[in-house]
Amino acid sequence: MPSEPAAGNVAGADVASGEVLLVERARQGDAEAFSALISKYERRVYRMARQITQNDEDAEDVLQDTFLKAYEHLPSFQGQSKFYTWLTRIAVNESLMKLRKRKSDRTVSLDENIETDEESIVREIAVWDGTPEERYGQEELRAILDEAIQSLKPIFRTVFVLRDVEEMSTEETAEMLGLSIAAVKSRLLRARLQLREKLTRIFKRKGDQILGYV
C-alpha cells in the first residue's frame, strides 16, 4: 500500500525534526532538553557499554562519562550525523578505554590479524527447537545471550554490537573503530557465526543434527 510508507516517512521526519530541535535547545544550554535526550538514549548507551565492556561498574562509568562529554562537546556537534550516532561514537570510545585499562597487561587490539576461515567456526548444524523467545523467560534468555556475547573477543563483540544491535552502518562502524570496511565485514561475519554456534548448542532440536562441514 503506497500510502503507508509515505505516512511512515512523514512520521519519521517529524520524530527526526523533533530531535533536531531538542538537540538545538540543548546546545543553547537548555537543561530540560538535554535531560530529554538522556531519557531517550540512556538505556541504549548503558546496554552498549555493558555489552562491550562486559563489566557493570565500567558500564556505569561509561554511561555517565558519555553524557557528560556529550554535554561538554555539544557546541561542536554539527548535526552532520544523527545525534545518536554521535553519542554512540563517544560511548564506544569510552568503552574501549575502559577495556584497555582493565586489560592493561594485554593490549585490546581491534585490528589483530584473523586468519581462521568461516568453515572452522561452523560445527553445529542443527535447526532450533521452536522459538527461543517462547521457550525461555525474558531473564533466562537475556542471561543466555549475555553469556554468548561475553565469550566473544572484544574485536568481534564490539563490531557485532555496533552493526547488529545498534544498527550502525558498516561505514559508520569502520569510522568509529578505525578499521577498514573489509575488516568490519570480516569481523562481523565471524562474530555472527561464533554467536550462532554458541546459541545453536543451546537452542537446537535434540537428535536433529545434520552432517557438519568437514
Place this chain on the structure above:
Amino acid sequence: MVTCKDFLRELGEYLDESTDPELRAELDRHINECPNCWVVLDTTKKTINIYKGLEAQPLPERLRARLMEAVAKKIGSASNGHDC
C-alpha cells in the same frame, strides 16, 4: 558453481543484501539444494534477530539518579562559568 565454502564466505554480504543480483541468485540456488547451508543461514538470521529484538532494559533507579546528579552538576558548573 557455488560451494559451501563460497556460501560461507559470502554469507555476510548475503545477509546484508549487498551481493550483486547474479551472485545472489547463485547463492539462493545453493541454499535450496544444500540443507547444511540452509540451516546455517536460518540460524544465523535467528541469531541476529534475537539480539536485535531484545529491548534495552530500564536503568536501575540508583544508576539513573547518579547520572542525573552528575549531569545537573555539570550543567550547573557550566552555567556558573558563563556567568563569570
